[in-house]
Amino acid sequence: MKAKALRHGMNLWPPLLFSGIRIRTISDDFRAVDVELREWFYNRNYVGCHFGGSLFAMTDPFWMLMVMRNLDRSYTVWDRSATIDFLKPGRGTVSASFRLSEEALDEIRGHTSEQGDTYLRSFPVxxxxxxxxxxxxxxxxxxxxxxxxxxxxxGG
Structure with a gap:
């Protein structure tokens, strides 16, 4: 699936759509994704800032999708774990920009030998x-x- 079609489809996917999350861009090479979350009455918490679940949801699928699309089909890629650190109240429109470098992909290839080693790689955003x-x-x-x-x- 091409990046533009995936972006349109994901923007209609209920968990993102009904949280107010919008994917602004997915680059053709799946190395860059920009996402935003606008503040609405239905995605605010009790104290009037963004609901933490919506903040997390706006980041959930992208690292896995980006890595999967940039490695060949000989790899299995799964989400293993996630953490979120709340730094200050989120109000108004918030955004996240994901960038996958060639160096990160080289690191992954280097740590996943032909013997089937598992590599756990963390990606912050x-x-x-x-x-x-x-x-x-x-x-x-x-x-x-x-x-x-x-x-x-x-391998050799």
Whole structure:
């Protein structure tokens, strides 16, 4: 699926749509994603700032999708764990920008040998307000491993 079609489809996906989350861009090479969350009456918490679950949801699928789309089909990529640190109240429109570097992909390839080693790689992303101040930091840890039927065919 092309990036533009995925973006349109995900923007209609109920968990994102009904939380007020909007994917602004997905680059054609799946190395950059920009997401925003506008403040509405239905995504505020008791004290009037963004509901923490919505802040987390705006970051949930992207690292896994980006890594999967940039590795070949010989890899299995799963979300392993996630943490969120709330840094200050999130009000108004907040956004997150995901950038996947070639160095990160090289690191993953280097740690996932043809023997089938599992590699746990963490990816942080800041959620920032309209002034660029971080309101939360989410760290996703991915479980990355070569698929069993490809382990002995790859490498030297």
């Amino acid at each position: 800041d959620i920032v307000n309209s002034d660029g101040d971080p309101v939360a930091r989410v760290t996703k840890t991915l479980h990355i491993r070569r698929k069993p039927d490809t382990r002995n065919r790859i």
